Amino acid sequence: MFAFLLPLFSFLLFSTTTTTSAQPYKPTDYFLLNCGGATTTSNRKWDTDERSKFMPSTTSFTSTPNKRDPSIPEIPYSSARIFNTSSFTYTFRVTSGPKFLRLYFYPATYSGHQANQSFFSVSSNGYSLLSNFSAFLTASYLGTQLVGSPPVPNIIKEFIIYVKPTQSLNVTFTPSPNSYAFINGIEIVSLPENLYYKSKDLNYVGQTSGPMITEDTSLENIYRLNVGGSQISSKDDTGMYRSWDQDDRYLLSAIGLTPVNMTPIVYTADTPNYTAPELVYATQRSMGNQSELYNLTWLLPVDSGFYYNFRLHFCNIIPQYTRQGAVLFRIFINNHTAEERADLFYWTQGTGYPVFKDYVIFVNDFDGSRRKQDLWLAIGPNRDKSEQYHDAFLNGLEVFKLSLFNGSLAGPNPELQPTPPSPPPPSPTGKKKTPPYAAIIGGIGGALVLMLSVLGFIVFRRVKHSGDKSDEQKSKDFGLPSGRCRRFTIQEVKDATREFDETRVIGRGGFGMVYIGYIDNDTTAVAIKRLNALSKQGFHEFQTEIGLLSKLRHVQLVSLIGYCDDEGEMVLVYDYMSNGTLQDHLYKGKNPHLPWKRRLEICIGAAKGLHYLHTGANRAIIHRDVKSTNILLDENFVAKVADFGLSKLGPKEKGVDYVNTTVKGTLGYLDPEYYKYQQLTEKSDVYSFGAVLLEVLCSRPVIINRGVPDEEMNLAEWGRKNYGKGTLHEIVDKRISDEIAPNCLMKFGEVANSCLRMKGSKRPKMDEVVWRLEFALQLQEAVEKMDGEVSGDMKGGSGMSGNQEFMFPVKEEDVSVVEEYEYNYELEGTSTGVGIQHGLTSTDGSSHEVFVSETVLPR
Template identity: 35%
Template sequence: MGSLSLIALPPCLLAWFLMAASAVDPATDGYFIDCGSSTNTMVGEVEFAADESFPGVTPSTPRNYVRMGSNSSLQLLDYGDSLYTTARVFNTMVEYGFLLKETGRHVVRLHFFPFDSDTFDLHTAMFSVSAQDFMLFQDHRFKNGLVVKEYSVDVDSNHLALKFIPGNDSFSFISALEVFPAPKEATPEDASVVEMAPKRQTLRGLILETVLRVNMGNVSVGPGDDPLRRNWVADGEFLKHSGVLTLSRIQDVKGTPSQGIAPRSVYGTATMLDSSHDPHLHANLTWNFTVDPGFEFLIRFHFCDIVDPPPESLFFNVYVNSWYAYQNLDLGKLTSEVRGSPYYLDVIATSRGSGLLTVSVGPYADSDIYSTAFLNGLEVMKIHSVTSRLFILAGQRSKWKTVMVISSAVSILSCLVLFLAIYLFYSRRHSKHVCPGKSKGERCSFSDLKSGYRYPLMAIKEATDNFSEDLAVGGGEFGKVYKGVLRDGTRVTVKRLCQSLQREEEFRTEIEMLSHLRHRHLISLVGYCDEQHEMIIVYEFMEKGPLKNHLYGSSLPSLCWKKRLEICIGSAKGLHYLHTGSSKAIIHRDVRSENVLLDQNFMAKLADFGASRTGPEIDQSHVSTAVKGSFGYLDPEYLRSQHLTEKSDIYSFGVMMLEILAGRPVIDPSLPKDQLNLVEWAMHLKNKDQEHEVVDPRLLGQVGDQILCNYMDIASKCLAKSGINRPSMGTVLRNLELVLHLQVQEDNPVRNEEPSPQIDHKGLSATDVPSVQFSMGSIGDFNETSISKVFAKMVRREFRQI
């Protein structure tokens, strides 16, 4: 069941399916499919076509169409009960392919209703779904009730591919799906960022996932009352206040709002503060929403003046997480003085560390005129960054094609042999997972760890106040991170991983690695917990958090250049130890600014070893393994060949060096196309001798031309296309410490009696150091022997880190 095969849809079969679904015009309405059904299904005015004959799999693959068992019950939304009595199940990876008349944004709505059947229990399915090689969700289980997941996908071709990818030894399923063009006004091309006004961020090319649609007035609006079949929940459960008024005057809405924005029933209801006891009350009306922490969200506010009697003024403020989303919003002016005209406002905001998103409206405090504040509707959409792109697919396509060819050319006996070979391959792969310092073939296990590492779940809950949201400091698709205090007063960081087979492997790997590694620039393992299906890792507490937060994307003060250099060197020392500190190199595989943590003194420590692997044997040049890493940092040679060496870490470190220098994300879609990719942009400028344009504007006057040239030379060597041309981590470290030495001399010219090494545009040139003569060409040559002779003399105690 765990075997994967890529199923591409030939154009002739797609055309055949279009004729079978002739009840829907794909050019106008898109595709509406009742999965697993043998007959078409009407839901309101929309006809969902049967896909029993949809050619999504090859004839040799069993067509698993399942029907609800007699013991199951339906407790569903307004989409229609009959839509969920069947489902389609896939044991292998399959692709739904859709021909589109136009490019641009399309709504992808996936319906999942798990039930028991005679052949499958859909509650146990674990799988991932991607669109256009972007991961929509990964290793997910739909355990209870109906789940409708909706995405806005920006498609740049006339073909949309939806891939269903079963987890290990599992399967995937789908109850119904919709694909149709999104009205142009439904999603803006960009929006203002509330924490960084007046900056605007582009949304082109990004996937948006609908998290919530909320109708104010404490009235829900079902799919049957929305032209685009959207579901709007009542706002009552999210309100922070109790003293509110709810309005319902749909007849006061002027005109017909565009169906791509919101239905009349949303604009015709509202929630406002009850000011009947104090007509001059200046207070904010607030709603609290729980979302995934650390992500950006597109937030759309819907306003329509249906207040009766009309207020003296419609000046009010709009807030997200206590930041201004719009100050002194003049609704009357924005709607051309026509009362009852709909208006909407789009902003982008980041959720707090606890995963709390707070939205407020309030009177304009600087005005003496009483002004009421109200809200009619709200939409929250999670922005999936480009790091969600599926890298693995690129490396696996050749494998899947090979599997298809073999399966079509050999007999059943050969298939059995193939499955046996796969089993032996994975068994051998797992047997090669060794602990640092252990002999070849000897696996790590939790029994190898010191008894003091394992913590009871009760102690972890006590340390984090039962995983209180107030103590959450970060998170993402992997899980959540909390700060905590153990009973003995030790401050710790607690990472609570989501349940999945992939996370279980990363959990074990990280514990095995960290329990055998000790270095000043590696995060220290305090303990772990694996009770009651929990996967929890406890680390030392790092006061300043990830390096990334000090470079961009937060309100933290900017780091000075010398401090950035010291952090870069500390990270290099930790990585150098991984590559050389045990009998076999340890390859981190996910070096990036988010995985460099800073303590209270800004000392850097590498973290997150879930993807780490031991390096090749002495008689081998590389380790063959599936590609893992982060978009923008990933070694292109490793991605192409799936051959992993320490030089893949060197490439990622070079990317992080540029990130530290530039103080911007590695991939930034908000920038012009030629600046979107930091590596390509920086190397282009270096080749034109314009390195100074890469430097973070906040470092103005801190980075001298010679030091900048030297630093960029090191980074460019790390980013060489071929791993064999990249330096070792020890060489990178020594050269970075030389740069720091030069920086200290430049900052303190009076204190330093030694002559400063002369640097030209190529790198370092020969100079004299007291009592020692050394000669060094361009840093690009990385003359390790010559550097090591003078290294101890040049690096003084004030900037030695170990």
């Protein structure tokens, strides 16, 4: 606890900062056009574009919206210039250097032209800024993303264009066929050359190199956030009229605390006073010295297929943090470690000195098509390295999209949220039909996350306040933050499932029955899991997964919507995964087989989910039951890790990488080293994931008890033997064998084999697994682009002769034959059976019970 805490501080909201810096930046070029309207003065002077030197006199007309939303300013949204026949270009004579170009759009009906009929492209000085852009779709999408905020009626698109000597700044609008273009306002502001183009070195995340930001690069600002502080309007910027939004709406995994600032902000030559306003550096979101079990995480949807520059703004404003090494924290961007030990006192001169860091990351297309993807940023204490305090904090964030080599910044129009599946009609009386297996949300749970203590942190104030609890929320709340996890009454659950109608059953797991349900007036489909009173996974698991999943959010984890603990019932409510489990599409059910590339993308997604579990909280979360039935697929086949009922928190002590615990897991996926020593590590999940990789490649169960030769009973052992002999291609699923590029198979087999090494210390970490699989995907895509498609069978296609075998760089340790041993395991509600697992017999001759959380294949 901080020694400087005083009760008086709890009443302070903000302390005005001072600065020794000069005045803010004054732009050399400044244009503000009210398109289609008159010259007027609001907060700033807007000039009319009518009969101006910036545009030709024909090919367009002006109009006013049929109605204007009262929440937006009158200027420039009371008028628009319309182009519906041909391209239209504005020309601005400016000095050379980088310029902000801001385009103002208000989608409405103009002179009978409907908003949803407007599609157009915008280019500037050879850069494609927008292509077939729909302001209507974009505004509608943003209105669905900003949870808790009103709909978004208007849009401001901000770009940075570098104007070279002798050039003017041209902005061209081109309507799509049978459509029209419009613009409400145009703003052009110059900016310092060294602010974004000649700034400090770029740090590349997830790769060793990447694009530089040069005069040939154009940028689009996607996010600009005042982290932990209030909205900063354009007039309060440093002279460039940038707007800084609050970060609340993007914050996911924790609310964090906002320290009271008592420190003057002192700009430096490396961080001049125009870099960001004082209000950015004088406020921050902090975890607080006592926080242990979570990271601060922001979720930021972006267009796939582009590089992004993350500019993180920092300034230490907590007086007790006074030396290097006292506070070290980690920075993660999209499952990659950007900084292992961020130290502000190593980066700056001390308290009150601002600094920023740039991190560049590429966002891959998920399935070859560009779409919105969730990009996440997380920070958390490095408890192993920090010498005194365990904290992490951030003051500001800017995210820029970088233009492609062809000068394009244009992404696709966003897809609006699909309509949820309609609830089925009431089932007739009499014999009930069994519905098709849809999505087993088989027991998503997690390691018990302790409630975070904030006692004594009077100096901090929360940005988000919990609302008053309703009468329905007066039973156990498990210490959950308000709004994080919804509490349902038992009547709401019964209404959603029609009194737990058997026709609504979509799965059975160790926890109990899983139903499809419909909540919120039948508008939202959910998966509802009801505890079986006879289940061994009882209240502890129920409490654990609520505590965990209410605090963790990630695109590759199934989200917990809420729970019910009324009348002795224990019910969990999750997102509904319409494409079921990964196993459903491999060898169970009647689903069409998954093509190889999609399987590979699913593996990458699941690996990212596991990596987030291992690194997304301050203490690692070990899943302990990774398998193909616990990887679920949404409507777009995005993989989401599920079933955390057996999960455990990783070790708390420094220098220890395991926790002692009873052996639990599922046959064929269970780490033999964990079985032998009863020491659970992150590498236990890695082993299980290696078994999943072979399952994906071969489309067969990990354990087959009869009907196959003994050497083929255990897939992990059989796969490693074939890998070692160079015959892995012989056990590949025949339905996809001619789709796999040989180099991709080599890399994929290498990853699976390394995950399945007998010694956990020899296995890779999940972040390494992620980038190796991504490299395998790149190998696959390279061949597909070169050949159009991979043709031929695995031994004769793609340029290989029919007698050529795959040669793998195999170490002796990777192919050593291990001893098989039998051990007992317990099936829920069944008698004990015998299974085969490769590994070493315990030296003391003891046997361990292995808990199987799901029913295995019948004998």
